[in-house]
Every structure is written in structure tokens, then in C-alpha cells.
Amino acid sequence: MLTERLVVALDDGYAAYDQEEELFAKAGARFSLQPCRRDEDAACVSVRDADVVLVRESPVSRRVIDAMTRCKAIIRYGIGVDNIDQVAARERGIRVANVPDYGTEEVSSQAVALALAVSRRIGLHDGEVRAGRWSTGVLQPMYRWRGRTLGLVGFGRIARMTLEKLGGFGFGRVLVSDPIAELPDGVERVDIDTLCAEADLISLHAPLSEKTHHLINAQRLEMMRSTAILVNTARGGLLDTDALYEALKSRRILGAGLDVFEQEPPGNHPIFTLDNVTVTNHMGWYSEESMRELQRKTAEEAVRVLHGEVPLHWLNR
DSSP states (O other): OOOOEEEEESOOOOSOOHHHHHHHHHTTEEEEEOOOTTOHHHHHHHTTTOSEEEESSSOBOHHHHHTOSSOOEEEESSSOOTTBOHHHHHHTTOEEEOOOSSSHHHHHHHHHHHHHHHHTTHHHHHHHHHTTOOOOSOSSOOOOOTTSEEEEESOSHHHHHHHHHHGGGOOSEEEEEOSSOOOOTTEEEOOHHHHHHHOSEEEEOOOOOTTTTTSBOHHHHHHSOTTOEEEEOSOGGGBOHHHHHHHHHTTSSSEEEESOOSSSSOOSOGGGGOSSEEEOOSOTTOOHHHHHHHHHHHHHHHHHHHTTOOOTTBOOO
């Protein structure tokens, strides 16, 4: 049994924390839930005596990291770690880890659901029926997917499962922009410009970094076909929202489905006035099963650190 140590979670939002409490107690650690609500000052106070910090959305900046006196690891409840200053953590000898192997089923389903909702104009027709308007005529054009081209930007776990789920729709070609991933037979590796120019359905699955920030910008939106649908369930910063708004407003592309945004919550962006975009509130990761899985795997990473082991998914080596 270890001498009691402290694990601090900077964000709340889960229905229960029984898995964390049980696993940490067995490891001789105390679990403390200290919601910071994205407040950097509050985070600086909360992390001071923590041996391990767990975080969802609150920023873990250099200032927050400098406030840590004995922290060994920062572990993200989830995949993206763009809210954590990995360089500052590495300079302090603090490991940053995530949980990349949860919610694959859910996020891939969300990508397919958004693509279908945009393709079949579900939101538009839902609004018409609720308003008492009934017409079997054409409100906006729709196109079948069979024989068309699917483009996946990034080809990790979620993208592979998205491809599996879209496989029954009869796409004639599948293009992938990913320089290192191993691709299955029948899938073409292309650069991002080729994918944008040739795909009818484009689904984003890349991590957010300095290199991928605004990967989809005004120039690449201009390359896209007029029948193109763009789906983002990865990270909002991959996409220039203002440029997308202009492309959708002018009907330059057919539509978009967004589960993530550059700023979250996104506020009153004019993109929400358009009827050719379907939006959800970064909930693609969620099911009851995936939430429990995420909490358990995050806690298990923390326990490894408490026992002096290396996290399975150590990112800032």
C-alpha cells in the first residue's frame, strides 16, 4: 500500500465517480473532485498538491503547470490534449497521457449520423413538419452516395470504424489523407488537396496541432465539389468556421455536419442561421457504456503512475 497520495479532477460532469474512488483507494490515494469551470486561477489552486491531475475541458496552461509542486502526470479524460501545454509539462518532468481507445463506436456513429442528416436534409424537413407545412416537393437537392467518393482525413481507430459503417452505402472510391497509417485494399492514399477536390463526403478525423489548425480553410473549401458534404467530429480547430460559413451561405458546398467547434461553447455564430448545416454539442463520444469505459481507463492510467509505472498512452516523451 502506498502512502496516501492525491488525485485531483479539475472538471466534473459525470454522473458518478465510484470507479475512480475505488481504484484510487486500492492504490492508497485520495480522490478529490475540484471543478474549475475553465478558470485558470482555480486550477492553479486545485493542482498544487496533486500527484496526478485528471482533466476534461479546463485549460492546463504553463501557469497551471508551474503551480504544481509534486505532480507526476496529467491525464485527459478523452483523446484530444490541445488544452494541455505538453511542452511545459515535459520541461517539468510531468507526463501527459490520454485515453485514445474509448468511444470509437460512438464517434464513428455520430459521423455517419451527421452525414446522413445533412445528406437527407433531416433538420430542414423536421422543421417544415413541425411548422405545419407539408410538401413532398423538393426543398433542397439531395444526392445518393452510391458510386460517389468518400474522403477521410486521418485514418485512426474512429476513421476506420466510420469507413466500416459507411461501407454499405456503395461509395465508388475511398480516399484517405494520412501519411503514415496502413490502409486496407481498395483505399487510395492522397494528399489533402486531392481529397478536398475529389470527395463528395469528407469526414475529419485528424488530431489538432499547429500543423493541422485550420486544415480546412477558405482555399480548400473552394476546391470542393458543389455536392460535397463536410463532417467534423474530431476537433473544431481543424476547420475555419468563418470560411465554412461563407461556403455554406453561398451554397458553394452542399452542407456540413458539426459536433465540435473552435470555441466551445461556440456562442451565437452566424453559421447557426443556415439551414444546410446540422450541429450537435460535442456529444459524439457519449453513450452510457463509453462514459464508464472512459472513466475507468483514465483512472487505470492514474493508478499506473501512482505505482511508478509508465502510462500506456504517454504523449510528451
